[in-house]
Amino acid sequence: MEKIVVVDDEREIADLVALYLKNSGYNVITFYNSIEARDYIMKNPPDLAILDIMMPELDGLELLKEIRETHYYPIILLTAKDQELDIITGLTLGSDEYITKPFKPLELVARTKALLRRSKVYEKINDRQKSIFIYKDLVIDYNNRECFINEEKLQLTNTEYKILEILLKNCGQKISSEDLFFQATGESYYDKACNSIATHIRNIRIKLGDSFDNPKYIKTIWGEGYIIEREN
Known part of the structure; x- marks a missing residue:
């Protein structure tokens, strides 16, 4: 009432x-x-x-x-x-x-x-x-768990979406493969998990139409993890 x-x-x-x-x-x-x-x-x-x-x-x-x-x-x-x-x-x-x-x-x-x-x-x-976050031409809707690039919806798997969400919510912060794996899957990190995360990142980049050599969105920090840098 x-x-x-x-x-x-x-x-x-x-x-x-x-x-x-x-x-x-x-x-x-x-x-x-x-x-x-x-x-x-x-x-x-x-x-x-x-x-x-x-x-x-x-x-x-x-x-x-x-x-x-x-x-x-x-x-x-x-x-x-x-x-x-x-x-x-x-x-x-x-x-x-x-x-x-x-x-x-x-x-x-x-x-x-x-x-x-x-x-x-x-x-x-x-x-x-408040549920929508915009980064360059990427839009993520946290409530509906949807991502759009240039107004086109991305077909992401649950794990791919979760990885992208984690990186965007921690924009400007480096996230290790171990932390990404645990937060995205809820499972403990194991030896081959690093390759699993790398594969997911590769698939996300493909769906974003991003460059592998000079990525616009997810950047690799070799030996340390991944980051989406803050916009200037």
């Missing part, structure tokens, strides 16, 4: 907002004091926060500013109609939406749902981007 924090020193408004959100299936935590809300939020970040701008002790804009120093979940500001400057300031500081008082509770619920849906989409996109 998604958690929403509502912060408003006007109890009637805060309780009304909380009631409608709870009826829509959300876990709602209500604060009438912005200092208490800040202390809670910093330790227990919600999925979305609704902040009133005009509050004593710590106003909604200051609270928004502090939240945005470390967290990026959606935030809705509640503001009076004549607070145009506060609205602009809030959007500049990183609020995602604002609603002017008096407002229709169902509209607030609708905007909340829309922001949470959008947030989930962004999270998926970010996760997808």
Whole structure:
């Protein structure tokens, strides 16, 4: 269940907002004091926060500013109609939406749902981007265990993929044949394993269309192992 924090020193408004959100299936935590809300939020970040701008002790804009120093979940500001400057300031500081008082509770619920849906989409996109690593014209998708060269999918065996993944994740670091063999297969190194790794490296180079004499991707450090050098 998604958690929403509502912060408003006007109890009637805060309780009304909380009631409608709870009826829509959300876990709602209500604060009438912005200092208490800040202390809670910093330790227990919600999925979305609704902040009133005009509050004593710590106003909604200051609270928004502090939240945005470390967290990026959606935030809705509640503001009076004549607070145009506060609205602009809030959007500049990183609020995602604002609603002017008096407002229709169902509209607030609708905007909340829309922001949470959008947030989930962004999270998926970010996760997808984090799973992709690009090196020159080679692209590896760690989540789907796929590699592409010049936008064409490489047909790698499981061991070949694992070797390439290990070298790319350790870009700029030399990996010995022993370590490559163990990490790629999970088996203990043995006398002929070195030849096995060399054969896999050769096959990977062929599939990459790489040169054996002056490889662009996997370089051999004779007697020590293999490396994919960092890009300049």
